[in-house]
Amino acid sequence: MKNLFARLSLRARLGLLYAALLILSVVLVSYYSYWNIWQLFTENEVSHMRARAKPIIEHWLKEQGLTAADSLRIKLKSEAFLQLAQDLTSRNAVAVILDAEGKIIASGKRLPEEPVPPPANIKYLRQAFSGMNEVTYWSERDGKPLLVFLIPLRPQPHNPKIFGVIQVSTSLAEINKILFRHGSMQISAVAIVLILGILFGYWLIGLSLKDLQNLSAACQQIARGNFSRRTKTTQRRDEIGKLAASFNLMIDKLERLFNSQKRFVANAAHELLTPLTGLRGSLEVLLRGAQDDPQALNRLSKGMYKEVNRLIRVCDQLLGLSRLENSANVDKRPIVLETFINDFKQRAKPLLQNRLFEVQNGPYLTFNADPDLLEQILFNLLSNALRYSSASSPIVLSWKLLPGYVEIRLSDQGIGMDEETLSHAFDPFFRGKPSAGAGHKGAGLGLSLTRSMVEAQGGSIRIVSTPGKGSTVFFTLPLV
Ligand SMILES: Nc1ncnc2c1ncn2[C@@H]1O[C@H](COP(=O)(O)OP(=O)(O)OP(=O)(O)O)[C@@H](O)[C@H]1O
Numbered sequence: 187m188k189n190l191f192a193r194l195s196l197r198a199r200l201g202l203l204y205a206a207l208l209i210l211s212v213v214l215v216s217y218y219s220y221w222n223i224w225q226l227f228t229e230n231e232v233s234h235m236r237a238r239a240k241p242i243i244e245h246w247l248k249e250q251g252l253t254a255a256d257s258l259r260i261k262l263k264s265e266a267f268l269q270l271a272q273d274l275t276s277r278n279a280v281a282v283i284l285d286a287e288g289k290i291i292a293s294g295k296r297l298p299e300e301p302v303p304p305p306a307n308i309k310y311l312r313q314a315f316s317g318m319n320e321v322t323y324w325s326e327r328d329g330k331p332l333l334v335f336l337i338p339l340r341p342q343p344h345n346p347k348i349f350g351v352i353q354v355s356t357s358l359a360e361i362n363k364i365l366f367r368h369g370s371m372q373i374s375a376v377a378i379v380l381i382l383g384i385l386f387g388y389w390l391i392g393l394s395l396k397d398l399q400n401l402s403a404a405c406q407q408i409a410r411g412n413f414s415r416r417t418k419t420t421q422r423r424d425e426i427g428k429l430a431a432s433f434n435l436m437i438d439k440l441e442r443l444f445n446s447q448k449r450f451v452a453n454a455a456h457e458l459l460t461p462l463t464g465l466r467g468s469l470e471v472l473l474r475g476a477q478d479d480p481q482a483l484n485r486l487s488k489g490m491y492k493e494v495n496r497l498i499r500v501c502d503q504l505l506g507l508s509r510l511e512n513s514a515n516v517d518k519r520p521i522v523l524e525t526f527i528n529d530f531k532q533r534a535k536p537l538l539q540n541r542l543f544e545v546q547n548g549p550y551l552t553f554n555a556d557p558d559l560l561e562q563i564l565f566n567l568l569s570n571a572l573r574y575s576s577a578s579s580p581i582v583l584s585w586k587l588l589p590g591y592v593e594i595r596l597s598d599q600g601i602g603m604d605e606e607t608l609s610h611a612f613d614p615f616f617r618g619k620p621s622a623g624a625g626h627k628g629a630g631l632g633l634s635l636t637r638s639m640v641e642a643q644g645g646s647i648r649i650v651s652t653p654g655k656g657s658t659v660f661f662t663l664p665l666v
Pocket residue numbers: 570571574598600601602603607611612616617618619622627628629630631632633634656657
């Protein structure tokens with residue numbers, strides 16, 4: 187059964203669950219209403235009959251002339267009881283008077299159409315003889331339902347001596363007929379409500395799940411490699427709409443990531459292929475006999491050495507990028523910023539040659555950072571600033587404190603970047619216009635590597651630049 191349920195579609199399962207809940211609630215409500223009506227009818231019948239019986243009994247007691255002295259020794263003639271029973275009997279109710287053993291002292295039934303009284307129920311009879319005034323119960327005679335109530339007979343009200351019990355029984359056939367009619371009407375209404383409710387529910391569930399089916403179709407197409415496929419359910423505001431929106435967002439991101447990975451691999455291959463092609467060319471010339479010409483040999487060897495260096499640099503940068511994807515490779519240690527920058531200035535001397543590099547000291551700060559990464563960041567930014575500015579222009583490094591961060595900035599007064607360069611400067615393998623950098627050909631990996639190194643330490647980086655005026659790179663590192 188459980189297996190069968192699990193094998194059903196989600197729509198069928200939800201439909202079944204919905205139908206079961208609907209049936210259960212409708213049946214419960216109908217049963218409750220039927221029971222209430224039944225109670226109401228019977229209570230009404232009992233109070234009506236009691237109201238009718240009360241004056242008759244009082245009148246009869248008065249007629250018998252019973253006094254308080256009689257209460258212990260009551261001797262009434264059976265004709266007197268017969269009179270009372272007959273007075274209480276009507277077309278749809280018959281009264282009998284019972285003694286403590288349940289024997290009929292007198293029966294009011296005279297006409298055949300009057301109901302036949304049911305046999306006494308000893309349990310209830312005892313309750314009435316013990317003084318209970320409100321004993322009412324259901325019984326039946328010849329398969330027909332009867333409502334029975336018992337009235338104890340006492341000489342005076344509150345007198346504990348009970349000398350008989352009047353049993354009045356009335357047929358419930360009329361009430362049953364009304365209830366049957368009400369019940370059949372209710373069953374028809376319930377059946378219509380159920381059929382309409384189930385059909386509507388099934389349709390509604392189908393409508394809700396249609397978007398999930400769309401989503402699943404989109405997933406299958408994407409799995410086949412069609413990354414442009416999206417699902418069209420974003421106008422919905424419910425959970426499925428949110429799921430579809432999140433799905434589209436996720437696929438957007440994946441598509442961008444996938445494309446940038448593809449671009450990255452193609453660029454990396456191209457970047458490696460260029461020096462390798464140069465090397466092959468040189469080797470071919472050498473093999474064709476140039477090794478015998480010392481001048482050509484010298485020139486070609488120098489060229490090959492340059493290409494090999496370029497290959498090593500690109501591989502180094504690529505390795506650096508992939509290493510930084512794992513933040514476990516970041517080794518943070520306490521750093522005194524001022525000391526660190528001054529040491530860096532010393533180490534950068536061969537790179538700076540005669541260029542003007544000014545350090546404007548900011549506040550005294552110690553914080554945790556990876557010293558190798560920080561040095562690499564500063565070298566990359568400094569080499570860009572040197573490369574993309576004229577020999578006479580100064581380069582300035584400074585820092586300041588932000589809430590929770592230190593912001594380090596490096597500015598040059600060089601060629602600056604246009605909007606296109608600025609928006610792609612951090613893309614791997616992106617290089618600005620060939621005119622930039624006075625003919626130097628980098629791989630275009632410096633800034634992307636720098637950004638990875640900053641982000642791996644929990645910081646961020648941005649560039650503000652004006653073409654022809656210069657650029658400032660700002661990067662932050664967390665203090666804690
Ligand atoms: N300080 C700067 N001033 C002007 N343009 C810059 C500056 N820094 C970077 N750029 C531009 O951004 C591009 C990307 O810089 P990035 O450092 O990533 O690569 P690269 O310097 O060309 O090569 P690599 O750093 O790999 O040797 C550069 O080609 C250049 O056009």
